[in-house]
Amino acid sequence: MQRVGVFVCHCGHNIGSVVDVEKVVEYAKQLENVAVADHNLYSCSEEGLGSIKKSIRENKLDVVVVAACTPRTHEPLFRRACEQAGVNKYLFEFVNIREHCSWIHAKEKEAATEKAKRLIAMGVAKASLLTPQKEGEASVIPVAAVIGGGIAGLTAAASLVSQGIETHVIEKEARLGGLLNNISVIGPEFVETEPLIRRLKEDLERSPQAHIHLESRIVELGGFIGNFDIKIAEGAKTTDFKVGAIIVATGGRELEPTNVYGFGKIPTVITQMELEKRLAGGAAPSSAIFIQCVECRQPGREYCSRICCNVTLKNALRIIRSNPNARVTVLHRDIMSYGTTAERLYREASESGVSFMRYGLESPPKISEKEDGASVEVFDETLNENIGISGEIVVLATPIISQEGTAETAKLLKVPADKNGFFLEAHVKLRPVEFATDGVFICGSARWPSHVTECIAQGLAAAAKAAIPIRGGKVVIEAITAEVDVERCAACGNCVLACPYEAIEMTVIDGKRCAKVNEAQCKGCGTCVAACPNDAMQQKGFTTRQLGAMIDALIKNCKEEAVE
């Protein structure tokens, strides 16, 4: 029988002002297996943690239940406390009575108290069945691969190489540089791009640690953190190599407008990228009209591409700077010049005579062709009237969209992408340059449209993250993986087909066909567990008996309530 300790947190007023914590503690004391129940003003404080640790030792607790806030933020903290007190960190169960109880039932104190009791009963039921887990270890091949040779990828690769890590750069085009090959100057500081790319390229070309594969794409990818097998098609030949970590830097691309604003019909209607080309050639127009948010932030493509406003500001200023008399108008829906430098750019543009006009999604500008240029009719929301303007060119600021072949890359790497085709990081704040799949990292516009500075920062961050397992030589494998009870397994194959990660295979153990989980490849989602008809597949920390016990606890509680 497990000795369970229950610690209920007041969280100051956050829980304590709604849930009757003392009452809940009394209730917890009489639950099966509970050896001790106590409360803390702030369990996560030094003092709170100290008292939990003391109680673990004094009461010889096997399992710890903390009823407080959300495991999504505080679980690591309490797990560490358990470990410090000599309890395996997987013998810890978190019950959320703040976000899921006191905060959302603030006016129903009694009901909230009752619910907290039930939640704790469920938590204790699960905790009583927890088993210690050992995190596995796998060795890491000290080689990295960077997919994409744009600014983000090159930065990451150069950083890895500078740390002495052998690195493969896989670029689909015939030369490195990515989108920057078509952009000569970048904002907000008007830096020339050519030296930037050249320096990175030279760094890599000089290093014996770097292998650059041009006109290449990945055709096969297998394995898991520390030990990926990659096969690439490099021109006509194929090459195989093994790496320990992978950085995805496949970038994005500019959306080619589809039949809007006369694009393709009126020759003076051009894209931002075309303008970049013209400006790089030294030809600044006498007048220009920029239209922002073309084919984005609208039904079908809701997101904001983030960088277009700044690009427009940069190019508007480039036009003005080369031709101070130029008439530049920016038709926008909101100007997103976030950050202090970009804000300065916006101010400078305004002050230099660039006129900004706001249009609504429901009344987009109308373009008509005209001799030496185009005319635009737009409903100005500020003046509340239609205004006609004309310009030598009309520049359509279209969004960065996801790279071609993202779906294939996602499939190969077994990483998720969102509905817009951009890759999805493990956690937007806590793990921004990692994927949920261990050993695979993300940077640059493949994740979200990003400025060059952001690409560089993310490239460096991804390289730093990727270097951790490689430099360490070993990785800890998450213990919430699936495991097979060989004796039970009926080899029906459901799990093999259900696994999103192809982490399960059929094998033969002692003459018996059964499923086998590759723990390093398993992400612990539990899809296979639900597909297994006879409970042979279990997810550590979420076994069917544990969750079954939670359900039982709730059933018991509601039956008792019905009796009363």
Add this chain to the structure above:
Amino acid sequence: MTDFKPSILAFCCNWCSYAGADLAGVSRLQMPPNVHVIRVMCSASVKPEYVIKAVTQGIDGVLVLGCHIGDCHYLTGNHRTAKRIPLLQKILDEAGIDSRRIKLDWVSAAEGEKYQKVVTEFVEEIRRLGPNPLREVRF
């Protein structure tokens, strides 16, 4: 029974719907206190057996909440959920258990308000349906 307090179980995936529920909490969005969340890593790990276990023993309703299709932390995990639960609902209907007692929905980490809406509406729905008849049935 005028004073019907539904007992409802909710399975929330760690990455989206549980975070969505947390956000609802952080945002102090008020909702009825009948829903008890079990955190799972992915909605795809919710065995239909759990749902069957719960409803056959008198739990009045079960919510299964996951990431939106396409946003699953585990690639296509929730695709399986999206297929299992409707089948389960049909089977329950065949046996005479109202499938409206089971609800599958998607709540992202950013959708605290949606979480509140889903919970509130589901509790109302269960109130309309009344207590689970199997609560009283003895075999």
Add this chain to the structure above:
Amino acid sequence: MNDPGKEISRLAFDERGADYLLAVREEYGNAGPAFVAKGEDVGDIRTDIPYQLVTILRKIYPYMEDGKIAVVIRRCEEKALNELIKRGIIDGDRIIRIGLACSEGQIEACRCTDPVPSCVDIGSPGKGWNEDQLSKELSAMSSEERLDFWVAQFRKCNKCYACSTNCPVCVCDHCVLEECTFVAEKGIPPGMAFHLIRAYHLSDKCTECGECERSCPAHIPLLTFRKMTNRDMKDLYGYESGDTETVSPLLTTLEGDLLEEEED
């Protein structure tokens, strides 16, 4: 074809190169399963008693290291065999099929919609039934009436596990229904969960052979329940079990069917 035994033996051993034959034969005044090796006397073969030979084959198959086994199979058994082959439990190359067309009486007993094996060796093909009367009646009932009906039926369950033991596509040795992880009652009757979990587990495998219903000592209309859930599976995903190719929709992604979410 006066003696089906001779014909079956000829087909199995002479024409199709089997090493063993699994069939039903009469002995001691009863008809039961018989497993004979090539060269042995096959005895008095019967084709009128609906033993589930695929269930029997599945049980002995792990012990058979080599040789080809001829099995006399009805359409439902053929489909069950395909399900086992699909899951890698039986190697299809080692099985020789001798198709048996069910009699009118058997078709009626099973309210069978699909009675003719892909290759008819014995018997003459009969016409399938369109409908299961009881399913129709149940579908017409209110939810409450349906629940009452099934509760009354399941209350009779004596937990003999005949429905799973004799099921050709129930492949687990250890069954969750034997434990209290999901099925609350330790004694009898086991309650609703037992039958619902079984229904769910069989939803992508059941070939409507009716063996569960035939062997149920409580006379629970289990075949009707199977037919109802099979129909649901077909309505939802267009899936029907019984071939060696189609992966259960419960194990695939949504790709190809509906990627966009429903708007509420």
Add this chain to the structure above:
Amino acid sequence: MKIDHVLTTCPYCGTGCNFYLQVVNERLIGVIPCKTDEISQGRLCIKGYNAHTFVQHPDRLKHPMIKEKGKMRKASWDEALDKIVSEIKRITSEHGNDSVAVFASAKCTTEENYLFQKLARSAIGTNNVDHCARLCHASTVAGLVYSFGSGAMTNSIPEFEDANCILVTGSNTLEAHPLIGSRILKAMENGAQVIVIDPRDTPLSRLAQFTLHQKPGSDIAWINGMIRVIIEEGLFDKEFVDGRTELFEELKQVVQQYTPEEVEKITGIEPKMLVDAARTYAKADRSMIAYAMGITQHSNGTDLVKSLANLAMVTGNVGKESTGVNPLRGQCNVQGACDAGCLPDFYPGYQKVNDTGANKKFRGAWKSNLSTKVGSTITSTMEKMESGEIKGLIIFGENVMVSDPDIAHIEKALNSLDFFALVEIFPSETSKFADVILPAACYAEKDGTFTNTDRKIRMLRKAVGPPGEAMPDWKIACELGKKFGAEGFDFSSPAEIMDEMASLAPIYGGVSHGRADTEVISWPCPTKDHPGTKVLHVDGFKMGRGKFAPVHHSPPNEEPSEEFPMVLSTGRNLFQFHTGTMTRKSPKLEQEAPEPYVEINSGDAKMLGIEDGSRVRVTSRRGSIALVAKVTERIIPGTIFIPFHYAEAAANRLTNPAYDPIAQIPELKVCAARIERS
């Protein structure tokens, strides 16, 4: 590769289902029901489906063993058999032939049981032979012989399907005889009314139209009450009563005082329920009674059985299809063991040992000097062992240390013996006391016949060889007989043994393995061309008229007191069988019901502070056991129930060995006890 499907008979209850044992290279891998079997119709219960699992269990006894200086050691067959013979001979020469007893086995074949009693009577020279029927249906044999002239089930299992009313009492049919239960369910589907009278809610009572809960030990009261209602309301079968019975007036007199209100006082059954049930039973065209241990295991068990016979005869429900009084026998071959004469007062075929004609007939056939003194029953043997009157004992496959009442007393009795030989398939609680242990073959390892509860001769066919040196019991009995120097133990097959028995027991006259192999025969079957008898007493009773028994209710031997306020009843559950020797070695069965428990009414439990799953202690005047409480509404207040399968908390440590004076069946169904949290 050798794969066989061997048709044989289930070794558990007395229903006698046939099934195929699936054998791969001498290994049993499964059970397949036989679809054409008349009894089981291709259906089985969970025990049947698992009947193969214990057979090749590693714990099986594989070698003869002899106890030396308190320790068991391996021995050769010769050595072990010689030891038995010399010890028994020593005892009989010192203390007389009746100082030795033999317990036969309801788990062995009829042929084997025939040899066991022959061994006792002819080779040892005593009628001290008995078997566990003493503990289950001894009162049935005595009671029904009194009423009808024959002590067996009057009708057959398939007939249940066609009954219009089925009265089930003291039988948890769905758990203890599942395939008979299946027929009752079928009958209900066909519109039959089912009346269940039991102190517990059983799976069948939950489905039945009428469920009456009587206090344990109060059965004569409700039966008499029903008879009174039937006579009062003119619902009795006058033609039958006048034409085929005697002592009706006496019966009428006796039942007079059992008004529904009076019955309620004794039994706790609501008057209206009683009247409704009586009317339903009497008005139905074909009414069957099925009963089991709840009726027989009482200190007035014989009277109880007679009362049921009264009820059937009053309404004319005897001698027709789908009627009758049907004791459901609990062991695969308890009927056969009785038929074969493993009873202290009967030779094979119910021929009395004290009948000079019968004695002469068997003397002639067995060429031996046979005693005419009625032998000692199991219950009295236990007493005589303790008192030193009986000093030598041979048991063929019984686990008396779990199955018999008041285990402390049994333990003392076994310890008092000079010599004790045991033939078994597994080490058991009893084997610890044995001086010699012989390893036997189990049902799957031998040929022979069982006679099931409805008198059908069911074939056993050998599927696999016995483990190690184990031998079938018939061979062991033959060897012992020969070593005792007796004649007539030279059999080369069970078929030969059956032939001898058929020649001596007229009810088996027409039975042979040749016929039983392909035919389903129910005894009486006097000649080779007789088809057997499905329904008894069709043309009349053996002794002419059926005899009513005017009997009164009498309280059980032990009634609740202040110290022991609860009534303890014992019985079976679905998953375990008897002392668990076989089922507890079948993983799937053990998993379903792995630990001993006591059922207690939820109201009582609340009062005593006992929760579902609490550890409790149950104590009676004789002993005390610790087990887990199962709180339920399915037992009447004041009563607790313990299944007797579990040696670790053997219910029979508590039970009362007080027995019925006629049948000497102990009152296993009622004793006073106390339950408390531990």
